[in-house]
Amino acid sequence: MQHAKLIIGIVLTVIGVSLVLGFLPGKTKYSQVDQEAASRKARVEYVEKRNYTYFLSQSFLLRNPSNNTVVDLVYMWLPVNSSNQFVRLLETSMEPLYGKSSEDGAAIIVYNVSLRGGETIWLNATLQVTVEKYRLLTENIPWLNYSQVEKNTGGKRYWAVDNQTYVSIAQNIGLDTRDPIEACSSIGKWILARLDYQPTWRRGAEHALISRGGRLIVSGDCEEVADVFVTLARILGIRSRVAHGLYLLEDKDVVTMWIRRTETGYDTSDNWGGHAWPQIYVPQAGWVDVELLEGGTVKIGDFSQYHVKYGFEEKSFLGSTMLYCQAMYLETDFFHFTFRRAES
Amino acid sequence: MRSSRIALSIIVLAASTALLTIPVKPQLNYLVGLNMEVEFMDNGVARVTLKQHPFDASGRSLISNSEVVERVISEQDSTLSLILLFFTTDPSKTLYMVHSQSELDPDEQVFCNTGTPGVMETLNGAVTLTVDIFLNTTSSLIPLGGDVYQVVVTDYFTLTDPRSWIDVMDFRFTGSVKLLNFTVDPTWAKPPIVADTTRLQWLNANEADAPDNYVLTLRIPGVVVSSIPVRLRAEVSEARFSNATSSLQVSVRNTGDDEGVFIVVLIEEGFEQARKISLKPGREASIRFPVHAQDGGELVVKVFGGGEQLDEHRLTITVEKPVSSKPLIISAIGLILMVIGGFIILLYLDEKLKEHPPSEGFNPF
Structure with a gap:
């Protein structure tokens, strides 16, 4: 019996020593390569993609304001073929003279129009526009390479990337972010937390940031929101631009919106949806839309079917003029757009 | 020519259905005839003179309208930026010197289209601005070898607004500068009406005729293409x-x-x-x-x-194995077993000593 105690004691001690020596923590070869490889992989995946097709009829009322006959070139902007949007011109009321594109790729068709003094004419175009609603999932997206950062993240007329206030804000918001998507999300949240939405003429980022009660406010409408976003993104080395277009404020089979010249300016329909929003360039996905004014949250790569793109602004130093329909001597009195939803 | 009316910025309410009426301040509506003269000089300096003549929609000159002329003169800074943009994509990096400020010169003339198709008219008087641009600080100058360069002059008016264009573009080559070749873009643009070794001149009656880009191959002696010394550390x-x-x-x-x-x-x-x-x-x-x-x-x-x-x-990239709590628990159990085992062994030895106590009075010494 006494020997049994000795044996039990020895056995327990040996087991105890084995456990202690066998499992004490120490530096060993790391062996979780496979698990880590998955988490480090750059990933871009569409988790939702759906096409919505509209038949768009855009009509413009032109008027000769002078007493003399005028022969003039009339420029009509069309929705653009671009990432997540496919456009086909079906018919126009006049034979175009030629087509051209702006520095930033806007599609413009040019008509030669002759009107007697005081005469008016409607210019119409019908198009099939397919908008791709999408939702993008991204992980571990790398920042752009040196060449892209150096060439494509500079300042322009509306993007004050050298403004020290903006530089300071951008660095506070974004230096510690891990990837460009996280940085853009932080920028978007910063803007939304300070946004005082006021419809205004385009003023650019430099004039959109104002101090009120010791606090910085982003004052303006969608264009100022986009300009501030692009400015902050570019300071952080993210290639970003502004998209211009129409936003369908109504989810109906037929949506009609218009804008009309008056003696004092312009009137619009209640649902007028002229809109601008930022985009960021992600090499693995192309241009990714950013929407800050839809639902009060920051949407990056979460694009609704209500956006119709007419043009972009990236390269042109002074910004891209997007006027829907304009001539040099003839006035455009009425801009009319009807979107008829096709079966998707 | 270009419209200087404020463009309709059709912006807007993305998340609101409120009626938007964009107010417009009463303002002067006028068009401007534009003639540009560019003199390429030795050492890579381009002396650019822009002549502007305002007129109304009916083609009537507004050069005697002091309010309009003052406004054209007051826009010197933006006009200067536009001139620089003919030669560079980034005016902030371009070295230039204003040779003469914007001023009304009644003796100058501007040749332009005022609305009658295909007809160019002479308008007397012009607001002129002259600036010297150092081409080696612009993106327009591309070295081709030796003292031969390609200079691309872009009509920034038409680039910004397709309705706009330069009515007259007049290139002159002075001193030792020699014109070797030239092309335009788009290819359907009309050719120059003057083309010799010392001068190229285009008369553009409408935007469709006007080139978007003038591409000149020039021999320019004395150009120093130098980069700004790096001081950043x-x-x-x-x-x-x-x-x-x-x-x-x-x-x-x-x-x-x-x-x-x-x-x-x-x-x-x-x-x-x-x-x-x-x-x-x-x-x-x-x-x-x-x-x-x-x-x-x-x-x-x-x-x-x-x-x-x-x-x-x-x-x-080196990674230390993370400390896991599981081995620690097992080690703790081992320690407890060691203590218990040791205690049992001590009990055994104690009992052994009691069974066989050492002899009393025994003293080996």
């Missing part, structure tokens, strides 16, 4: 890999005397990433990169400033 003060977030934190310090924008580049297998960082002298800041390389992979961090590489840092 910076170093990578720390580069630390975090396995928990698979990211690399890089700290960069501005070690020079000038504030500047630095580009920090991370090179790993399959990816090159770059981030911009603005630093005042002596200041340090940290940035993060997602890391895609596997363990053992090499990371190279470079810092650039003013187009030059300023520092380089290399590191290898």
Whole structure:
């Protein structure tokens, strides 16, 4: 019996020593390569993609304001073929003279129009526009390479990337972010937390940031929101631009919106949806839309079917003029757009 | 010619259905006839004179309307920017000198289309602005070898607004400057009406006829293409890999005397990433990169400033095995077993000693 105690004691001690020596923590070869490889992989995946097709009829009322006959070139902007949007011109009321594109790729068709003094004419175009609603999932997206950062993240007329206030804000918001998507999300949240939405003429980022009660406010409408976003993104080395277009404020089979010249300016329909929003360039996905004014949250790569793109602004130093329909001597009195939803 | 009316900025309410009426201030509506003269001189200087003549929609001259003329003159800064944009994509990097300020010169003439199709008219009087542009600081000058250069002059009016164009574009080549060749874009644009070794002149009656880009091949002696000396200094003060977030934190310090924008580049297998960082002298800041390389992979961090590489840092991804709580618990159980085992052995020895106590009075010494 006494020997049994000795044996039990020895056995327990040996087991105890084995456990202690066998499992004490120490530096060993790391062996979780496979698990880590998955988490480090750059990933871009569409988790939702759906096409919505509209038949768009855009009509413009032109008027000769002078007493003399005028022969003039009339420029009509069309929705653009671009990432997540496919456009086909079906018919126009006049034979175009030629087509051209702006520095930033806007599609413009040019008509030669002759009107007697005081005469008016409607210019119409019908198009099939397919908008791709999408939702993008991204992980571990790398920042752009040196060449892209150096060439494509500079300042322009509306993007004050050298403004020290903006530089300071951008660095506070974004230096510690891990990837460009996280940085853009932080920028978007910063803007939304300070946004005082006021419809205004385009003023650019430099004039959109104002101090009120010791606090910085982003004052303006969608264009100022986009300009501030692009400015902050570019300071952080993210290639970003502004998209211009129409936003369908109504989810109906037929949506009609218009804008009309008056003696004092312009009137619009209640649902007028002229809109601008930022985009960021992600090499693995192309241009990714950013929407800050839809639902009060920051949407990056979460694009609704209500956006119709007419043009972009990236390269042109002074910004891209997007006027829907304009001539040099003839006035455009009425801009009319009807979107008829096709079966998707 | 161009419209100087404020363009309709059709902006707007994305999330509201409120009626939007954009107010327009009462303003002067007028068009402007534009003639540009560019004199290419020795040493790569282009002397540019822009002549402007305002007129109304009926083609009537407004040069005697002092309010309109004053407004055209007051827009000198924006006009200057537009002139620079004919030669560069970034006016902030362009060296120029205003040779004569905007002023009304009643003796000048502007030749332009005022609305009658195909007809160019002479309008007396012009607001003129002359500026000397140093082509070696512009993006328009492309060295072709020796003292031969390609100079691309872009009609920025038509580039910005397709309705606008330059009515007269007049290039002159003086001193030792020689015109070797020229083309225009688009190809359907009308050819110049004057084309000899000392002068090229286009009369553009409408936007469709006017070239968007004038591409000139010139021999220009004495051009010095030099880069601004790099004064920026910076170093990578720390580069630390975090396995928990698979990211690399890089700290960069501005070690020079000038504030500047630095580009920090991370090179790993399959990816090159770059981030911009603005630093005042002596200041340090940290940035993060997602890391895609596997363990053992090499990371190279470079810092650039003013187009030059300023520092380089290399590191290898090494990972320490994380401390897990499970082995600790097992070790603790082992310790407890050791204590219990030892205690039992002590009990055994104690009982043995009681059974066989040492002899009383025994003293070996």
